[in-house]
Amino acid sequence: MDIRLNQLTMQFEEMTAVDRMTTTINNGELVSLLGPSGCGKSTTLMLLSGLYKPTSGEIFFGDKNVTRLDAEKRKIGMVFQNYALYPHLSVLKNIMFPLRMQKVPKKEARERAIEMAALVRIDHLLKRKPAQLSGGQQQRVAIARALVKKPKLLLLDEPLSNLDARLRLEMREEIRRIQQEVGITAVFVTHDQEEALSISDRVMLMNAGSIQQDSTPQQMYKKPVNEFVASFLGNPPINLMTVERMEARQYKLENSAQMVLLPERLNHERVRVGVRPEDLYLTDKDSGLLSGKVLHIETIGRDTMIRLKIGNTSVRALVDPKHQLQTGDICTLGADRDNIHYFDCDTGERVNVEKEAQGDADTADVEEYA
Amino acid sequence: MPTQPTWKNTLKACLYLLPALVILITFNLYPIMKSFFISLYTDYDFFNDVVYEYGFGNFAKLFQDPNFSKAMLNTIIFVIGVVPSSIVLSLAIALLLNTKIKMMGFFRTIYFLPFVTSVVAVAIVWGWIFHSDYGLINYFLSWFGIDPVKWITDPVFAMPALIILSIWKGLGFNIIIFLAGLQNIDKQYYLAAKVDGASAWNRFKSVTLPLLSPTMFFISIISIINGFKVFDEIFALFNGRPGPANSTLTVVYYVYQKFYEEWQFGLASAAAFVLFLVVFLFTVVQLIIGKRFVHYH
Ligand SMILES: Nc1ncnc2c1ncn2[C@@H]1O[C@H](COP(=O)(O)OP(=O)(O)OP(=O)(O)O)[C@@H](O)[C@H]1O
Ligand SMILES: [Mg+2]
Numbered sequence: 001m002d003i004r005l006n007q008l009t010m011q012f013e014e015m016t017a018v019d020r021m022t023t024t025i026n027n028g029e030l031v032s033l034l035g036p037s038g039c040g041k042s043t044t045l046m047l048l049s050g051l052y053k054p055t056s057g058e059i060f061f062g063d064k065n066v067t068r069l070d071a072e073k074r075k076i077g078m079v080f081q082n083y084a085l086y087p088h089l090s091v092l093k094n095i096m097f098p099l100r101m102q103k104v105p106k107k108e109a110r111e112r113a114i115e116m117a118a119l120v121r122i123d124h125l126l127k128r129k130p131a132q133l134s135g136g137q138q139q140r141v142a143i144a145r146a147l148v149k150k151p152k153l154l155l156l157d158e159p160l161s162n163l164d165a166r167l168r169l170e171m172r173e174e175i176r177r178i179q180q181e182v183g184i185t186a187v188f189v190t191h192d193q194e195e196a197l198s199i200s201d202r203v204m205l206m207n208a209g210s211i212q213q214d215s216t217p218q219q220m221y222k223k224p225v226n227e228f229v230a231s232f233l234g235n236p237p238i239n240l241m242t243v244e245r246m247e248a249r250q251y252k253l254e255n256s257a258q259m260v261l262l263p264e265r266l267n268h269e270r271v272r273v274g275v276r277p278e279d280l281y282l283t284d285k286d287s288g289l290l291s292g293k294v295l296h297i298e299t300i301g302r303d304t305m306i307r308l309k310i311g312n313t314s315v316r317a318l319v320d321p322k323h324q325l326q327t328g329d330i331c332t333l334g335a336d337r338d339n340i341h342y343f344d345c346d347t348g349e350r351v352n353v354e355k356e357a358q359g360d361a362d363t364a365d366v367e368e369y370a
Numbered sequence: 371m372p373t374q375p376t377w378k379n380t381l382k383a384c385l386y387l388l389p390a391l392v393i394l395i396t397f398n399l400y401p402i403m404k405s406f407f408i409s410l411y412t413d414y415d416f417f418n419d420v421v422y423e424y425g426f427g428n429f430a431k432l433f434q435d436p437n438f439s440k441a442m443l444n445t446i447i448f449v450i451g452v453v454p455s456s457i458v459l460s461l462a463i464a465l466l467l468n469t470k471i472k473m474m475g476f477f478r479t480i481y482f483l484p485f486v487t488s489v490v491a492v493a494i495v496w497g498w499i500f501h502s503d504y505g506l507i508n509y510f511l512s513w514f515g516i517d518p519v520k521w522i523t524d525p526v527f528a529m530p531a532l533i534i535l536s537i538w539k540g541l542g543f544n545i546i547i548f549l550a551g552l553q554n555i556d557k558q559y560y561l562a563a564k565v566d567g568a569s570a571w572n573r574f575k576s577v578t579l580p581l582l583s584p585t586m587f588f589i590s591i592i593s594i595i596n597g598f599k600v601f602d603e604i605f606a607l608f609n610g611r612p613g614p615a616n617s618t619l620t621v622v623y624y625v626y627q628k629f630y631e632e633w634q635f636g637l638a639s640a641a642a643f644v645l646f647l648v649v650f651l652f653t654v655v656q657l658i659i660g661k662r663f664v665h666y667h
Contacts, residue, residue: 051561071564078565084558088580088665097576098566149567 001062001152002027003048003185008057010043010209017043019209020057025202030179030186032196035206036232041189042081044206045155048187050074061152077146077184079156083138085130091117091141092126098149116144120178136167143175147182154179154186160195172199193233197221205229222338227348230274230341236305239315240274242345253290256311260290263337264353271351272343277305279339280317282325288332289340290315294325308333402646409640416633428640438641440616441624442648444529448620449597451533452540456593457586459537460544465578467545468552478546485542493606496535497522500607522608525617532618536603540596544589551585552578583664591656598649601626621645 003025010018017040025031033041046052048059050071058067066074077098085094092113099109117123120140130138139159146154156175160168176199179186190196196203197217205212205220205228212232213225224230230238243251243260245268251260260273275289285291292310299305304321307314308331317333325331342351373379408414413423432438467477484492499506500521508518521531555578563573579586601622604612612619612627619627621641629638 049565051564071561072567072569074565075567076565078562080558080562082558084556084562086559086562086577086580088583097563097568101567101569101572145566 001185002060003153004058004060006058006060008044008047008059009055010040010047010052011055016209018047018054021209021211023204023211023214025185025187027185028183029201030176030188030199032200032203033187033189033206034193034196034203034232035191035212037191039206040209041191041206042157045078045157045187045189048153049076049078049155075149075151076153076155077149077151079139079142079146079154079159081158081161083130083142083159085138085141085145087130089129090126091122091128091130091133094130094141095144095148098145102149113144113148116148117141119147119181120144120174135163136171139163139171140174143178147178147184152185154184155189156186157189158191159188160190160192168195175199193235197233205232207232223350224274224341225350227272227274227343230343234276236277236316236318238274238276238341239280239317240272240343241310241313241315242270242272245269253311253313258290258292258311261288263289263340264342266342266351266353268342268344268351270345272345272348274341274343275315275335275339277316278303278318279335280315280319280333281335282319282323283332283334285332288334291330291332294327294329294331297325297327306331405639405642408635409643411636411639414636416635428636429644431637432640432644435637437616437619438621438624441619441621441641444618445598445600445620445622445645447529448533448536448600448618449594451529452536452597453590453593456537456540456544457589460541460589461548461582461586463541464545464548464552465574467549478549481545482542484539485546489539489602490606492539493535493603496531496538497607500531523614525613525615528608528613528617532600532604532607532613535607536597536600539603540593544593547585547589548582551582555581580665584666587656587660587664591653594652594656595649598622598645598652 005021005023008018008021009016019040021044033044035041043052047054050066050069050073054067058065060066061074086097089097092110095113095116096109099112100106104112114123114126117126120143122137122140122144125133125137125141130141133141139162142159143156146156159175160171163171172195175186175188188196188200197220200217202215203217203220204214207228213220213229215223220229221233224233227240231240241260242254243262244254245266246252246259249262249265251262251271251273252258253260254270262273280289290310292308292315294306295309295314296307297304299321300318302321303318304323304325305316305318306325307316315333319325337353342353343349344351409428410424410426411421412425412427414421463481467474467481471477498504502508502518502520502523505521507521511517511519519527521527559577559581560573563577568576599622600620604618604620604623605626608614608618612623622645625638625641625645628634628641
């Protein structure tokens, strides 16, 4: 069952939590809703579940318009951020609850609940009350309860945020396993980019109620469609600077005398340049992008992170630790053309290099969907 | 921070407990003991405070007194008449008030008023409401072609009148407690239940009721105990009489009659002690039942 959102909008008084959202979630896909706090992820999920009714716009489950259908009738499964397990019911009764509501006979409900408990590997805990379970176990119960009625759609609202770092890693693989085993369409809300990029088929990055980019994780990382997406993803964050053209490919950093040699000829007189720290490497003076004085050096795991002072800004780069660098050294950094991103100074939209290179000035601001 | 019990900190704890203990012992424990002892005075010279004979004679006399049996029966009828309907009614109103409504504070005040108003004032007002010629209730009943009912003066209707008044009087307190209990239930459970396909009735039955059970339990214990102790409503509503033809004679009223009107201190104390036992028994039974059905989170 495909899920289609059409111009979905949700307003709370003067606050627009979800703003004209249009997208399609394909059958069997795991889609992550990613974005900063307050961008409308939970609200979108509540709209999908039917717990909230949109101000305008439509939701389709397959061909059926469910926009006005109540949550009780949508037949979806949902895992809440704090799991919301019924505290007075045992694990088994919690999992049986949705089936009992569907008037499934007690014996069958019991069998199906036990089967589901086995799938999420908690069949040894059936008699316990939720308060007697660890966070990870509670989460599994919540997933079992959401899946037991065989819903067409599974919604998960930051299900891992209460767990510690290791359990998170384990549970997110577990969610992926269960999702693929059952073959269910799932929407997974998170504000953790690593989580989103690692488990989903597709990521929707939201900001202030609207989708910024809707693509595969790699695509989103490699080809961010705007400055927000570029700066939201990546840790350490992407280096962004504004440059002004001097001549041809020679640009200079805004408000400084620092020269930057871009590998492309752009039609923009001013442009925002973005390079991820891991895409920068040390090189010799002629083929470099920019150069500056090393301010700070630190070792992060296998890599060495250096901070260069270039003009008035500082640039972070992850470099090979075999270079013997010291603070105060002057060094030059280079990057491959594919790894340099350009954004329009005013709109923040990605500048399409290939089209610009052909000298087609009119289409300079068109977004790229490669 | 748990510490080992030592003589020193035990002594300290006792000092902290002392003020409350002094009050409890003087005004609760001592009277209970004393009334039990008085109930054993079978031959007592009240003027010289001399007891000539101890024994269980008062209890024997008590159980032979048809008025006491009547009082006990009336009390039980009263409790059965008041407690369940009061709980159901106040829960229903609390549920309504718990939905997002405007002027919630205003309604809460209105419902709480009966609780803080003097019983005597309340009874006077209800005396008018029940009035057979000019009363509001009979006026309403006349709309449906029902003849005026002699609420206060007819032995058949005195008890219903008392029950109606008492339900109304207890409503405010119960509603406030229920509201507090309802607001303690995490809204997430209702969202989860909705997603799980539970209808409004099922959400009430499977989420609200079980999670409200500690509150329900508290209210039912308090209400039953209060029901067994009913006195001032009767005194005020029927002008210092236990209703027409003893129709609202309750155990506490019986105690009052024996003690203050007939000066039969031994009999009064015996009756009070029997009432104490009955209330105690009820509470124990409730505690046992409560263990099974009450969910504490
Ligand atoms: N019931 C509500 N009434 C009014 N405003 C609301 C309500 N629910 C959410 N909002 C507002 O809508 C916006 C989006 O909220 P939402 O809960 O969807 O954010 P989120 O992306 O889930 O954030 P987080 O990551 O912190 O959970 C927020 O600005 C929030 O204040
Ligand atoms: Mg949220």
